[in-house]
Amino acid sequence: MRRFWIFFILSCALLAFLSAVSLGVGLREISYADILSALFGKGVDETLRAIIFDIRLPRLVAGVFCGAMLASAGVAMQALFRNPLADPSITGVSSGAALGAALAINFGGGAFPIQISALVFGLFAAFAIWRLGRINGRLSAFSMLLAGIAINAFCGALVGFLMYSVREAGVKGFIFWTLGSLENCSWRELAGASFMGILCWFALFFNSRGLNMVMLGSDHAYLSGANVKSVQRISICAAAVMTACAVMVCGIIGFVGLVVPHICRMLTSPDNRSLLPLSAVSGACLVVFSDIVSRLVSPLDSVPIGVVTALLGAPFFLYLLRRGGGNA
Amino acid sequence: MLEVENLSFSYGSGFVLKDVNFCVGEGEFVAVLGANGAGKSTLFKIICGLEKPEGGIVRIGGRPLGGYSPSELAKTRSALMQDGEFNFDSSVLDFVLLGRYAHGGFFASKEDVNIAKTALSEVGMGGFEGRIFTRLSGGERRRVELARALCQIGGCGRRDTLLMLDEPNSNLDPKNSHCAMSAAKKFAAAKTSVLAILHDVNLASQYADKIALLKCGQIFAFGKPGDVLTSENLKLAYGAENRIFEDGGNKYAVFLKQ
Structure with missing residues (x-):
């Protein structure tokens, strides 16, 4: 437990630091004094307030939320499949949700129908994995993983097809739903998603x-x-x-659900009671940091965040894997 | 403590178990012996509650198996299966503490930790608490798995509990086989009933109070080791020529080259 508390406190401190940096990064330079004034409701001009409250803060909260959700879902899936390679994007749940969103876009749905459709299809993908993973009435972790990989490929292909067939969404939409982005996050989108997500996180934690x-x-x-x-x-x-x-808010961000639980497990222990909170904070750190990097690399049109999470996470993951002797 | 009545089970057309009857009394150590495919592991799984019998009934503490919730059952009977499937880098202590699931709160209590440490000492793994489970040798892992099973029903055994072991000495050298069997015997001395599936006839002879010889899904000999372990019975059970020797009141079997 001592190791957990050390790394948990360090992760929280890192997240606080990254959050501060994230609020300061953007096309318009804003001093930290102005950011603090805006946050605490002191007199700053309306444009600054709008940039902080309507663009940067929702983007930061979305990053924290998506990182925490994806990493925690990764913890659950790796434990459930008893395979350290399982994560939401490999097991088809992310692709299922993206397919739901793509279908709603195809039928001209607004933000709310897109979110609901993403949720329903994500759950449907999970249900399909659950059903296909049963052999002789018993759930097989290996069969579930294989079913998930097949569903992921199938849904991914359908997302690609649908996105390319919708002119308005086109390549940009395809990139959003397959590589993720924190651009255009709004409080409205975040409110519904975060309520359900946080509720499920606690359900998972009490089930750990x-x-x-x-x-x-x-x-x-x-x-x-049990x-x-x-x-x-x-x-x-x-x-x-x-x-x-998470997919509703930011599209598919791969690698977070795979690499973060792995790293946290190597740093502390595979005990899910400590792994869930640590992975949630660490996942938030990875996504917020990746978002900062994506905005710094390409300020006008930020690089898809999934690209950055993979580019940053993979080498670090490999380093830890080598150092840890390749154990889970 | 354990009553098995008219138990039958089949996979498809052929039966695996047919009208199996036996009892394990309080504090009694019963070993089940038989050739490969005799139905030992199926019998073990049915008594554990992992398989449902086609006929017959299993009672633990006078109650049918179906009358227990998973948590109640886990507090009453603990089982060590043949193959462990755990492949995460947990510490040995954390792994053994998983055995306290049915007893504990959200976090392990001091009592749970003490019970886990006692169980580790019982199997000769004291001092290994901080080691990583997956990095232990096969024999060490087996002993830690046994410690988890012991930990589930308390550190030193108690009345109204059943300890079930499926080949507890697999992967163990002779010294550690005796260490594992001694730990189980100590539980039996503390009034825990023990049912062990064994391949080693001589270990059964030394530790069991009674032996059940299983052949083709049926028990054809059940009783004290001295009565059951005869050359004829072993030839019938295993289909192999053998010689029986006696030393210090125990019978030992040597199976001859075919």
Whole structure:
């Protein structure tokens, strides 16, 4: 637990620092004194206030939210599939949600229908993984993972097809739904998604002891007294809703759900009770940092955030993997 | 403590278990022996609640297995299965503490930690608490898995509990096999009932109070080791020529080259 608290406090401090940097980065230079004045409601001009409250702050909150959701969903999926390679984007939940959004765009839906459609399809993808992963009435982690990979490929292909067939969305829409972006995040989009996402995070957290047991394997978990079916249902539903909520806000950001739980597990332990909060804060750090980098590299039209998370996360992940001897 | 009545089970057309009957009394150590495919592991899974029998009933503490919730059952019976599937880098202590799931709150209590440490000492793994489970040798892992099973029903055994072991000595050298069996025997001395599936006839002879010989899904000999372990019975059970020796009141079997 001591290691957990050290890394948790360090992650929180890093997130606070990155948040401050994120608020200061943008096309228009704004001093930190002005940012603080705007945040605390002291007299600054309306344009500055609008930039802070309507553009930069929602973008920061969206980054924190999506990072926390994706990393936590990754923790749940890796435990559930008993495979350190499972993450929301590999197991098809992200692609399912993106497909839902793409379909809603195709039918000319507004922001709300797009979000609902993303949520429904994300859950549907999770349900499909759940059903296809059952062999002789028992859930097989390996079959679920394979089913997830197939669903991911299928949904990804459909998203590509739909995006290219819609003129207005076109390539830009395709990039958003496959590589993610924090541009154009609004408080309205965030409100619904964050309510559901945070609710599911707590459901997952209170289920984390059961999730630890599932890591032993279904039979071993049952013999130790865990209600395996209930743990699996709660975890897969919570992970799917959290992923769909993140996808609604920022499209698919890959790698966060894979690399962050891995890194946190290497730094502390595989105990999901500590891994979930640490991964949530660390995931938020990775996404906020990636967003800062994407804006600094290309201030006018920021680089898709999924590109940055992968470029930053992969080398660091490989370094830790080599240092840790390749263990989970 | 454990009653198995008319138990039957089949996969498809052929039966795996047919009319199996036996009891394990309080503090009794019963070993189940039999050739590969005799139905030992299926019997183990049914008694654990992992498979449903086609006929018959299993009672633990006088209650049918179906009358227990998973958590209640876990507090009453603990089981060590053949193959562990855990592949995360947990510390040995954290891994053993998973055995306290049915007892504990959200975080492990001091009592849970003490029970886990006692269980580790029982299997000769004291001092390994901080080591990483996946980096242990096969034999060390097996002993830690046994410690988790012991930890589930308390650090030193108690009445009204059942300890079930499926080949507890797999991957263990002779010394550690005895260490594992001694730990189980100590639990039996503290009134925990023990049911162990074993391949080693001589270990069963030394530690079990009773032996059940299983052949083709049926128990054809059940009783004290001295009565059950005869050359004829072992030939019937395993289909192999053998010689029985006696030393210090225990019978030992040597199976001859075919």
